[in-house]
Amino acid sequence: MLFPWTLADFAADGREEGGKPGQNQKGLVTIDRNIKKDSYYIYKAYLSKQPFVHICGHHYTKRPHHTTIKVYSNQVEVSLTINGHRLAKQKGQHVFTFPVDLQGKSTVTASAGNYHDTITITATDQPVPEYSNGTSGSVTNWFDKDPINPNYYSINDSINDLKKNPQAAAIYQEILVKATSSFGDVAKASKMPPAMEKKMNAISLAKQLKMVARAFKPGEIEQYNRELQQIKKTDERGSKQN
Numbered sequence: 001m002l003f004p005w006t007l008a009d010f011a012a013d014g015r016e017e018g019g020k021p022g023q024n025q026k027g028l029v030t031i032d033r034n035i036k037k038d039s040y041y042i043y044k045a046y047l048s049k050q051p052f053v054h055i056c057g058h059h060y061t062k063r064p065h066h067t068t069i070k071v072y073s074n075q076v077e078v079s080l081t082i083n084g085h086r087l088a089k090q091k092g093q094h095v096f097t098f099p100v101d102l103q104g105k106s107t108v109t110a111s112a113g114n115y116h117d118t119i120t121i122t123a124t125d126q127p128v129p130e131y132s133n134g135t136s137g138s139v140t141n142w143f144d145k146d147p148i149n150p151n152y153y154s155i156n157d158s159i160n161d162l163k164k165n166p167q168a169a170a171i172y173q174e175i176l177v178k179a180t181s182s183f184g185d186v187a188k189a190s191k192m193p194p195a196m197e198k199k200m201n202a203i204s205l206a207k208q209l210k211m212v213a214r215a216f217k218p219g220e221i222e223q224y225n226r227e228l229q230q231i232k233k234t235d236e237r238g239s240k241q242n
Contacts, residue, residue, distance in 0.1 A: 005026050011031075053073045053078060067102065105122045
């Protein structure tokens with residue numbers, strides 16, 4: 001059986017993902033219910049008996065010359081045509097993938113019997129600015145210049161581990177206050193359920209920071225990590241690790 005987490009995106013004060021702060025975007029449709037995402041159609045491919053064909057990435061209209069067209073359908077055979085010329089036909093279940101070479105502007109159609117879906121794609125090998133959410137590279141490239149010494153604390157450690165050391169715990173608390181403050185009074189007043197807090201404390205600080213990246217200026221996270229890297233870890237007996 002397949003169970004989606006949520007039908008539609010919804011408001012979530014502590015979220016900072018995909019260029020839309022304040023939204024949890026795990027829904028099958030957008031927060032206004034106007035756009036059905038590709039994830040909606042993969043569920044439909046598995047669960048619906050109503051025949052359909054759906055090309056993934058309707059908003060991904062500018063792609064590299066060499067790309068892959070992915071199609072979701074509950075039919076057993078899907079054909080792909082480009083500018084009216086049939087490229088290929090595939091038999092399968094639910095997911096169909098077609099490697100293609102595109103030139104200029106192309107009309108791409110996927111069909112299964114009387115059912116079809118069409119998109120227009122412009123081929124380009126240049127970066128597309130509108131596909132960027134405008135954030136800096138600090139989230140994904142924190143440690144390009146600073147290698148991590150595993151014998152010292154870093155933001156790769158879990159919250160539970162950081163709390164074992166008073167110095168590391170103090171740095172974590174400073175990070176927590178800064179992150180919480182950036183999301184307003186709602187975040188300050190909210191209290192996490194104990195079960196969720198236990199799970200959050202078990203994951204790395206780095207993973208948590210990715211959800212609140214907008215709270216920090218460029219270079220701040222790297223600086224916190226450098227401070228943690230000055231604190232040597234101890235073993236269970238309290239001895240310094242080599």
